[in-house]
Amino acid sequence: MLGALARKLFGSANDRVVKGMQKTVDRINALEDQISKLTDAELTGQTAKFRARIEAGESLDDLLPEAFATVREASKRELGMRPFDVQLIGGLCLHQGRIAEMKTGEGKTLVATLPTYLNALSGKGVHVVTVNDYLARRDSEWMGRLFGRLGLTTGVIVHGLNDEERKAAYACDITYATNNELGFDYLRDNMKFRLEDIAQRPFNFAIVDEVDSILVDEARTPLIISGPAEDSSELYKAIDVLIPRLKDEDYEKDEKQRTVALTETGQDHIDEILRDVGMLKSGALYDVANVNLVHHVNQALKAHKLFTRDVDYIVKDNKLVIIDEFTGRMMEGRRYSEGLHQALEAKEHVEIQAENQTLASITFQNYFRMYPKLGGMTGTAMTEAAEFAEIYNLEVLEIPTNVGIQRKDHDDEIYRTAREKYAAIVELVKECRERGQPVLVGTVSIEKSELLSDELKKAGVPHNVLNARHHEQEALIIGQAGHLGAVTIATNMAGRGTDIKLGGNVEMRVKAELADVTDPDERAKRIAAIEADIEESKQKVLAAGGLYVIGTERHESRRIDNQLRGRSGRQGDPGASKFFLSLEDDLMRIFATDRLDGMLQKLGLKEGEPIIHPWVSKALEKAQQKVEARNFEIRKNLLKFDNVMNDQRKVIYEQRREIMQTDDASATVADMRHDVIQNLVATAIPPNAYAEKWDVDTLHTELLRVANLDLPVKDWAKEEGIADEEILERVLKASDDQLGAKETEYGAQIMRLAEKSILLQILDQLWKDHLLSLDHLRQGIGLRSYAQRDPLNEYKREAFSLFEDMLYRLREQTTSTLSHMMLQMQTPESALMGGGESAALDFQPDPALLDQRDANGLVNFQGAIIDPVNPATWTGLSRNASCPCGSGKKYKHCHGVA
Incomplete structure (x- = not known):
């Protein structure tokens, strides 16, 4: 009551901020007569003047009144619309990195042009983010006329553009784009192999339209780029026909939490059904050996009991398309993860698309927090003000309407x-x-x-x-x-x-x-x-x-x-x-x-x-507040877990960018090789250990496997008074000599190219595998709470351990690949077919296989008849078989990479 009285006397905090902005609006209005007298050419020339003043040391805030007045005049001439004072306040709010809550019909699209123009003067680019392709196209064409009149370029990013078109759009002063396209472009850029192929520029300033829809509603779902995994579509179909045989008492459904799980009765019943159809050979469904079957049963159960056709998804052109629960639109190209989409396709009897494995992912929270400055606008943000402040450090400001409601x-x-x-x-x-x-x-x-x-x-x-x-x-x-x-x-x-x-x-x-x-x-x-x-x-x-x-x-x-x-x-x-x-x-x-x-x-x-009755409406609002609070907790929890991955993502992407920026990665790979060799020697010959305790047999084997070095370490170990440091020096010298000989043979330029290429490829492969490991870890980590352990802390600890392991494997695989590698220059004939001179990376086939060849040069390798020297004949191999090239990796991760 006292608070209400104080607000009546002094106005709310929101009112005071808006009132404070009125002084700047008055300064903008005072310039209107002066700016309106400019010719069209002089109006266009304002941009060059502003840019010169920025280079001379003036800040954007110094230019703001004149820049806003210039945009208002250009809008009057080009669009026939003069921004109201409240729209100028909205523009100030966005420029200051706040969220402007403006009612429907108050002209938010025009409001965004004011801070967009001002911030684009720095030449670092401004992103205007919309919720769909239609709005991105419409706004870029409509407001692009205004920006064009002022001498700025406007680009648009929508679905279906190629890399060159994307790069050109991001190079413009102002780029209109959808939130999904921006996020996916960021992930795609961090999977590129050449700096010149990267589309996005460093982040500067973004204005997010319908900010509540993008930063709140869609923030529960991370953006994921995925690649094909092992095909198991028949298993989805086989499991799908079994789920309708379950009774109501076989499962428990919680619609509030959107979860469904088998009861004890249901577990017994599904065991019985699976045995009847011959899918469960021994033991029970939840035995360790049947973990894949459990996954498929759980996803099929979700598909049948939690997801409804024409509510959660529709079937169109024999394809299952997700419906966005917040906008009611079809989400073309988006798929549920972890096999749920395949389970739904089996349920609806449409073609089951290949299952995917995560290659790169990011949440909208972590994506948009990378912008040094962020503003947003919507008709409805006050109800989520606490979330905007906590997650994005964004303040919501309610802008008054031009005319009363x-x-x-x-x-x-x-x-x-x-x-x-x-x-x-x-x-x-x-x-x-x-x-x-x-x-x-x-x-x-x-x-x-x-x-x-x-x-x-x-x-x-x-x-x-x-x-x-x-x-x-x-x-x-x-x-x-x-x-x-x-x-x-x-x-x-x-x-x-x-x-x-x-x-x-x-x-x-x-x-x-x-x-x-x-x-x-x-x-x-x-x-x-x-x-x-x-x-x-x-x-x-x-x-x-x-x-x-x-x-x-x-x-x-x-x-x-x-x-x-x-x-x-x-x-x-x-x-x-x-x-x-x-x-x-x-x-x-x-x-x-x-x-x-x-x-x-x-x-x-x-x-x-x-x-x-108003009481009933109030009670309903309370119920909605409870749901909103629960959804906020879900998003906050998702962010806590993604923050763990985000720290690792930043490290990997920064390292990747550094590798791409350098022409010479030889020092990096040499450090990796030395580190791996030091680790091998220290493991076999611990410091200060007696010579009798040295494991020289293992050291010899490991040096041959990892560094392709066949060294007489047994003989060295027998030398009088030799120590571990001396053996390490000899191994390092032999390794340096080996790589030096390759550089002499192939030339420094080719070796630098090979080192950089191999380092990036192995880093990408290991990062992809690491993301899969984190996905699996994330799925089961909640169970740790039953042992009175905090799942988040457990996840942090294990994710860090997995990350360290990944970095060691990166060093080891890079060392192994470069040590075993043989480069073959293309022959003139193949160069003509391939279109130019280049070096093709290849490997020596495993020497053991060469000894087993028959009269036709073929060998039976793990059940497949192959030619060890011709990778084209290896396609019949199981994807999980070891690769015949002798790299030590699985075929699917080596010569079998699609």
């Missing part, structure tokens, strides 16, 4: 059953339509949107449906959703990017109706007619009460509900909103108490009669 938000109506709820929604839609009031109905899934569509069809109400099945017509449907009497059903309204304008959208109608009209006079006449029709329609819609937004159920997150509500009442327009709920809705069913239904029946709630 006129929308009426009615209390929720709650019904006992979904049938009664849908009947009430249909009645309200019919009432609105009779008076010409446009209606937007928000649903949480495709399934629900099509169910409601069927109900409206039965009632004879014409309408449009916008969900993942019809996303191609998205902009057109949303653009006309404010037309007189229009009824639109949409799965989710976050990041649609197209405002619902009362009366309709002129641009969209022109695009749809005048695509074939080329005559300028006819086109101008038709456009004028469309504008007049829309203006007439707008006045009727305003009289009818503006856009009416209906929510068919509450979402887990209050933000998603607020985003839906925010579509009505834009820029001072009238409007209304109401949510309809039933006790059968997911949120009510999972989080409300079971006694509520019984209590309502006892109170005598009749068929079709709703409960309407």
